[in-house]
Amino acid sequence: MKKRYLFYMLILTNIVLSRPESKSQDYEVNQPTADLENLELVEHLNAIPYLPFTYDASINPVTKIPYRPEESIQIEIDGIKKNLGTAKEYLDFLNLQEKRYSAVGKSLRDADVFSLHKLKDNTERIIEDHAKNMKIPYEILKDKIRPRIEKCTLIELKDLQVNEKTRALFKQFDQIVINNGVIVTANEFVRKINQQQKILCSLGLDMLRDIQMTRGSTKIIDEILANRLSLIKELGISGYSDDFNFTTINLPTKNLDEIKNDIEKSVKALELPSPEMIYKLSKESSLKIPEELQIPDLPEIRSPIQQKRMDLDLKKRKEWKGFDWGNRKTFNTYANAWLEIRSSEREMECSAEGKGGAYLFNKEYNILYGFGQFYAGTRGVRGNSQVRVLGYDVFNKNFEETSSLQWNAPDLYNQAIDFSYEAKFMIGPVPVYVTTGVRGRVYLGLTGGLGPTLIEVTSIPGLEVSAFGNAAVGVGRIISAGVEGSLVLLNDRMSIEGKAKLQFSKDAIPYILIGMNAENQVHTLDGKMSIFAEYPYVKFRRGIPKIINKREYVDMWNWEGIELVNKIMNYELEMSPFNVKMRGDLIDSNDRVEFAKLKGVTNLEAKKKEVYVLERNVTEKERSLYKEISLDLNTKAAQTVVVDTDIASKTQDELDRLRIKFLNDAYNSLGRL
Structure with a gap:
């Protein structure tokens, strides 16, 4: 197994992450789609066009003409010939790797870049040879080389500025116009810049060092190109080569021609991407290779x-x-209420309170107070209802079961009321004592039910009371005194509904729903009530006194009253881990602020789920591609690429010698972008 270790590294480069299809789940609660441009995995999903190797690019070192498809490719190491199979088999093998690498924005043609890293121990000798090849004085170039930068800054597509044409961030195949008129794709621009940055880093230089790379940075392309030109001039090589231009950056066919020209200079069998170079490329692509792999x-x-x-x-x-x-000095009525609901995946609670009262001649009467509290969850179901009349507890009932409760009691409590209050009024010179009071009834209804994952309760507190009055005089010889009229003091019926539910979508996604609805029907302060007194009165007519009866009135209340039927609460919220919805006719600013916060939380959860789905799809793709390894092992080209246990060490000197010739092209590639 050790014998084939290096070859296994070559085969493992098949494992490439292709973009998975992300299909949104059809939830009852809609799931927002996450922005994949912000995910860490997106760096593996920037495909480039696939450009296959051709026979024209494989030159037989003996005949100096391209290999024929059926012709065997051989290399000689230490006098021993090694067979790589036929030209067709080897090119098919390389093109299979190239196709998979292009799906993630990489190319085997980039492999020669790593020769700079591989030969870092012999940097001075390489620079000297390179200077000779470029006809540059060695000392000029040597003095400009610095220690290698281990942590090399690279750019990503998302770092580019906003596209002036689309007013949006650059996409892979959007066109970028370089300052000398050359047009390139954004994806190619990023790839070439990063390729050159790696070369510069190996020489201790960094053209991205002082550039602030934030999403959509303004003028970042111009800054990169300016830094690049400055470093090329600093190296002192721009004046010795005609290749420092951008004319070849967007011409893939020219890249193939360059490959052909390079191949013609040396043994093509070794200049095609070697196993070591492909292994380096796999490391650069962040493709993890499992340790102790057993094939x-x-x-x-x-x-x-x-x-x-x-x-x-x-x-x-x-x-x-x-x-x-x-008017609290005579007759006044009031009412108010609140409703509170809490709901989770384990338990739910609902509480409500409503009360109504009146003032009679500055004295307050808490006519009706109603309260309800209900629970449903892991500890069973239970509830409590209370009624107070004039401050006294008249009804207090608890309900409790292990599984569920139901009510259908619109007349759960009903009681008549009758109370009065005495006040003194002056009608003319006569003090009159008036006893006023109310008669009527108070009631409470309750409908709905409780279950392990459900609360749905409607409480109906109400009262119907009218005012009455009796009068008595405080002095003698008064003919009569009394109260006239009738007054509807307060008829108020309030319906308060609270609900909380835990449900599941068809995809088993939990969501909770809370709802609040309340309506109030009120008829109050409608009618007239006055007091009168009749007493003897001396009236002079033509100087002759005459006693007559006189009646005087004082209005205590005279108003047409108020009669309304209106909604006082209407609100519903539905929330899953990945979305939230709000509905209702009576939504206020506080509701909107709360909704916005919940929306932010659920959007984050939705993004997390999208990341998981993407990772899961990538894992499935990895499993599928691993199965292809065993198929690759059965090809003749694959079986003959590495046939010696120590081939890596035996070929190192030969590879280093041949790759020195590539250094000139590596430097010149700085000029091609």
Whole structure:
């Protein structure tokens, strides 16, 4: 197995991450699509056009003409000939790798860049040979070389500025116009710049060092090109070569011609991307190679672990400030209410309160107070209802079961009320004592039910009371005194509905729903009430006194009243881990602020899920591609590429000697971008 280790590294370069199709799940609660440009995995998804190697680019070193498809390719190491198979088999093998690499924005043609890194121990000798090849004085070039930069800054497509044509960020195949008129694609620009940056880093130079690379940076392309030109001039090589231009950057066919010309200078069998070069490229591509790989025992590809989603937990409180009508010195009525709901995936709670009262001649009467509290969850279901009349507890009932409860009691509590209050009024010279009071009824209804994942309860508190009055005089010889009229003091019926549910979509995604609805029907302060007194009165007519009866009135209340039926609460919120919706007719600014915060949380959860789906698809692709390894092992070209246990060490000197010739092309590539 050790014998084939280097070859396994070559085969493992088949493992390439291609863009998976991301299909949004059809949830009942819609799931927003995450912005993939912000995901870490997107760097593996920038495909480039696939350009295959051809027979024209493979020159037989003996005949100096291209290999024929059926002709064997051989190399000689230490006097021993090694067979790489036929030209067709070897080119087919290389093109298979090139096709897979182009899917992730890489090319085997970039492999020679790594020769600069591989030969870093002999840098001075390489620079000297390179200077001779370029006809540059060695000392000029040597003095400009600095220690290698190990952490080399690179750019990504998302770092480019906004496209002036589309007013959006550059995409892979958008065109960029270089300052001398050459047009290139954005993807090719990024690839070439990074290729040259790696070469510069190996020489201790960095053309991206002082550039602030943020998403859509303004004028970043111009800054990169300016820095690049400055470093080329600093090296002192721009004046010795005619190749420092951009004319070849967007011409893939010219790249093939350059490959052909390079191949004609030396032994093509070695100048085609070697196993060592491809292995370097796989490392640069961040493709992980499992340790101690056993072929054909495929490595275990573990599925990604999905991050734990957030727990659903909502709490909402709505208040109705109600009304406060009338004159507290005589007759006044008021009412208000609130409703609070909390819902999670384990338990739910609902609480509500409503009250109504009146003032009679500055004295307050809390006519009705109603309260309800309900729970459903892991500890069973339970509820409590309370009623107070004039401050006294008249009804207090608890409900509790292990599984569910239901009510259908619109008349759960009903009681008549009758109370009065005495006040003194002066009618003319006569003090009159008036006893006023109210008669009527208070009631409470309850409908709905509780279940392990459900609260849906409607509470109906109400009261119907009218005012009455009796009068008595405080002095003698008064003929009569009394109260006239009738007054509807307060008829108020309030319906308060609270609901909380835990449900699941068809894809088993949980979501909770809370709802608040309330309606108030009120008829109040409608009618007239006055007091009168009849007493003897001396009236002079033509100087003759005459006693007559006189009646005087004082209005305590005279108003047409108020009669309304209106909604006081209407709100509904539906939330899953990945989306949230709000509905209702009475939504205020606080509701909108809360909704915006929840929307931000669910959008983040949706992005996390998209990342997991992407990682899962990538893992499935990896498993599929690993299966192709065993197929590659059965090809003749693959079996004959590496036939010696120590081929890497034996060929190193020969490879180094031949790759020195590539240094000139590597430097010249700086001029091609």
